Amino acid sequence: MQFKAAMFDFDGTITERGAYSPSKKMAFALCDLAKKIPIAFCTGRQLESFEKRGLTTLLQIIKPKDRESFLKNLFLFAENGAIGYAFDLKKNKFKPFHKVGWPNHFINKEKLKKILSDAIKEYGEVYENAHRIVIVMRTNLHDYEDRNIDDVYKLSDKIFAITVKILKKINKNYEKFVHAGNSGIGVLVCPANGDKDAAINCFAKFLREKRKIEFGKNAREILVMGDSPQTGGNDYYFLSGKYGTPFTVGYLNKKLKLLKPVLDENGKRLLNENGTFFMIKSLLED
Ligand SMILES: [Mg+2]
Numbered sequence: 001m002q003f004k005a006a007m008f009d010f011d012g013t014i015t016e017r018g019a020y021s022p023s024k025k026m027a028f029a030l031c032d033l034a035k036k037i038p039i040a041f042c043t044g045r046q047l048e049s050f051e052k053r054g055l056t057t058l059l060q061i062i063k064p065k066d067r068e069s070f071l072k073n074l075f076l077f078a079e080n081g082a083i084g085y086a087f088d089l090k091k092n093k094f095k096p097f098h099k100v101g102w103p104n105h106f107i108n109k110e111k112l113k114k115i116l117s118d119a120i121k122e123y124g125e126v127y128e129n130a131h132r133i134v135i136v137m138r139t140n141l142h143d144y145e146d147r148n149i150d151d152v153y154k155l156s157d158k159i160f161a162i163t164v165k166i167l168k169k170i171n172k173n174y175e176k177f178v179h180a181g182n183s184g185i186g187v188l189v190c191p192a193n194g195d196k197d198a199a200i201n202c203f204a205k206f207l208r209e210k211r212k213i214e215f216g217k218n219a220r221e222i223l224v225m226g227d228s229p230q231t232g233g234n235d236y237y238f239l240s241g242k243y244g245t246p247f248t249v250g251y252l253n254k255k256l257k258l259l260k261p262v263l264d265e266n267g268k269r270l271l272n273e274n275g276t277f278f279m280i281k282s283l284l285e286d
Contacts, residue, residue: 002218004037004214005038005040006033006225006283007040007041007225009043009196009225009228009234010041010042010043010045011183011185013227014030017149018149021057021269022058022061024061026276028061028062029277029281030070030280031058033280034070035070038075038203038207039075040203041054042200043078044136044181046079046136047076050076066242071089072089075134075206077098080188080234081194082133083098083099083194084098084272085094098193100133101191104179106170111116112124112166112189115166119163120163124142131188135188135189135190136188137159138185139156139215140155141155142185153184153185159182159187160187160232163189172217177192181235195237196226196234196237197238200219200243201243204222204227222244223245224238224243224246225279226239226249228250229256230250233253238247239253241256241257246258247279248262249275252269259276262276
């Protein structure tokens with residue numbers, strides 16, 4: 001398939017598992033890819049976190065002469081897909097072009113934050129004043145540089161289980177209103193219509209309208225890559241196969257029929273940054 005655009009989860013997909021920032025070889029690969037097709041990151045992070053630990057690193061690595069072409073073809077779907085941004089070269093900053101609201105008819109957001117905050121305090125905390133739409137919880141190991149990443153994943157699983165229990169208690173059909181996603185380094189609750197699958201559709205719509213690129217109904221011409229497609233993972237909807245052509249560089253969820261693993265020339269599975277890097281290189285050779 002000739003891909004016309006690509007969308008990547010960030011943590012554990014662009015970065016190595018447990019790393020906050022992308023590597024040099026990944027930055028160069030992304031820069032080369034953006035010369036060919038539009039690319040988007042679709043992450044649980046909010047804009048500022050992506051800028052601080054993602055974009056800044058990328059721009060420090062890529063050559064100054066490539067900066068403009070890179071930013072022109074770079075898009076960001078932050079907060080798990082709830083807000084879409086394009087880069088405004090004149091103003092030198094990301095500008096939102098898509099935003100989904102919180103479903104207040106399900107539960108007031110501040111009220112839910114308070115309930116979650118009390119319930120998870122043994123394992124983590126609600127991350128305050130950072131995200132605009134989604135609720136994010138991070139583990140109490142978040143600020144420890146020398147933490148063991150497996151311990152972080154375990155805490156994140158605990159927070160996720162508690163979150164789902166609470167949401168079910170509010171409404172057993174809560175998934176009609178909000179989705180809970182476990183990224184391994186934290187848990188988020190986002191509007192159901194603002195999850196990562198909706199972001200793929202929104203990206204296709206934007207590119208059809210603004211760049212005159214043609215996509216089929218399910219936008220299969222968009223390559224979609226993530227690392228957490230397990231049930232409850234924050235890429236579950238992203239890689240569900242509703243839109244785009246999904247590849248996993250993490251867990252292989254067999255329930256998702258269209259989801260494929262990334263394999264090297266010898267049929268060996270490639271995970272996280274290695275898998276994403278391999279796919280980008282293959283696209284660049286096409
Ligand atoms: Mg991830």
